[in-house]
Amino acid sequence: MLAIVLGAAAGGGFPQWNSNAAACRRARSDDPAAQPRTQASVAISADGAGWFLLNASPDLRQQIEAQPLLQPRSGLRSSPIKGVILTGGDVDAIAGLLVLRERQPLTVFATAKTHDILDANPIFNVLASDIVKRQRVAISETLTLGGAEAGGRLRVEFFTLPGKVPLYLEAQGETPPIAETDGTVGIEVQDRGTRLLFIPGCAAITPSLATRINGADVVLFDGTLWADDEMIRAGTGPKTGARMGHMSVSGPSGTMAAFEKLEVGRKILIHINNSNPILLDDSPERAAVEAAGWEVAFDGMEIRP
Numbered sequence: 594m595l596a597i598v599l600g601a602a603a604g605g606g607f608p609q610w611n612s613n614a615a616a617c618r619r620a621r622s623d624d625p626a627a628q629p630r631t632q633a634s635v636a637i638s639a640d641g642a643g644w645f646l647l648n649a650s651p652d653l654r655q656q657i658e659a660q661p662l663l664q665p666r667s668g669l670r671s672s673p674i675k676g677v678i679l680t681g682g683d684v685d686a687i688a689g690l691l692v693l694r695e696r697q698p699l700t701v702f703a704t705a706k707t708h709d710i711l712d713a714n715p716i717f718n719v720l721a722s723d724i725v726k727r728q729r730v731a732i733s734e735t736l737t738l739g740g741a742e743a744g745g746r747l748r749v750e751f752f753t754l755p756g757k758v759p760l761y762l763e764a765q766g767e768t769p770p771i772a773e774t775d776g777t778v779g780i781e782v783q784d785r786g787t788r789l790l791f792i793p794g795c796a797a798i799t800p801s802l803a804t805r806i807n808g809a810d811v812v813l814f815d816g817t818l819w820a821d822d823e824m825i826r827a828g829t830g831p832k833t834g835a836r837m838g839h840m841s842v843s844g845p846s847g848t849m850a851a852f853e854k855l856e857v858g859r860k861i862l863i864h865i866n867n868s869n870p871i872l873l874d875d876s877p878e879r880a881a882v883e884a885a886g887w888e889v890a891f892d893g894m895e896i897r898p
């Protein structure tokens with residue numbers, strides 16, 4: 594299996610278009626220690642020929658142009674991208690589907706809940722139904738991806754995570770419940786016994802999630818915030834990480850602490866918000882995550898589990 598991080602940042606990217614915070618200014622100024630990152634997505638392949646995207650970020654067009662392996666190789670119109678696998682209905686997971694609208698055959702794999710969101714929004718009908726398949730995948734159903742030419746070795750499974758409805762579906766003025774439904778899922782990719790998990794948004798590590806994570810070769814995990822209240826303290830927003838359905842990296846109930854008891858080959862933080870200081874190569878927070886055995890994903894990162 595080969596996995597390539599197409600984008601490592603959370604929704605908004607790094608820098609975020611309307612942020613004038615110090616870190617975003619550094620990212621705009623070609624500071625080598627503040628590398629810009631596009632919005633979270635990973636491409637996976639068994640053989641390097643056929644590719645599947647884990648989420649379709651709003652930056653997908655730019656991500657394809659930055660990655661020769663995802664560009665057309667034959668004929669007048671073609672693409673090595675055979676499908677997209679969605680973890681939920683958040684804008685940063687689905688908006689890139691609109692980039693894939695030029696009558697190219699592919700399959701969109703998602704849970705029933707996420708497909709209901711796509712089906713309810715007519716803008717996605719721009720993906721013509723005669724060539725773009727929408728395949729509903731049940732939790733724990735095992736998909737075998739593609740034919741031989743598309744890397745038929747990959748086995749893919751969804752698993753539920755504690756999370757919330759997408760921001761644009763929240764009831765105005767109400768705090769949405771954090772619940773474990775098929776609306777927010779993680780993706781497990783297996784290739785001949787090697788396991789990679791993609792978990793870009795997760796509110797808590799439940800016992801069943803801990804069991805799944807244990808023994809994985811690679812885990813790409815929710816690195817949205819360093820501290821639960823960092824956006825409030827920075828004055829950039831009123832929400833905590835918990836309110837947004839994201840556990841934080843630091844702290845006694847944070848991600849680093851939760852993983853201490855787990856056995857994982859490579860632990861990689863992804864979906865990193867522009868407020869998170871681990872984005873800066875020279876920050877003490879970056880040093881702390883690295884000392885705890887974590888890697889910080891960057892655009893173009895290649896993973897060979």
Ligand code: MLT
Pocket residue numbers: 603604683684685759760761794837838
């Ligand atoms: C999230 O990860 O919490 C969402 O992508 C936020 C958003 O939709 O902006």
Ligand code: MN
Pocket residue numbers: 603604683685794864
């Ligand atoms: Mn997001």
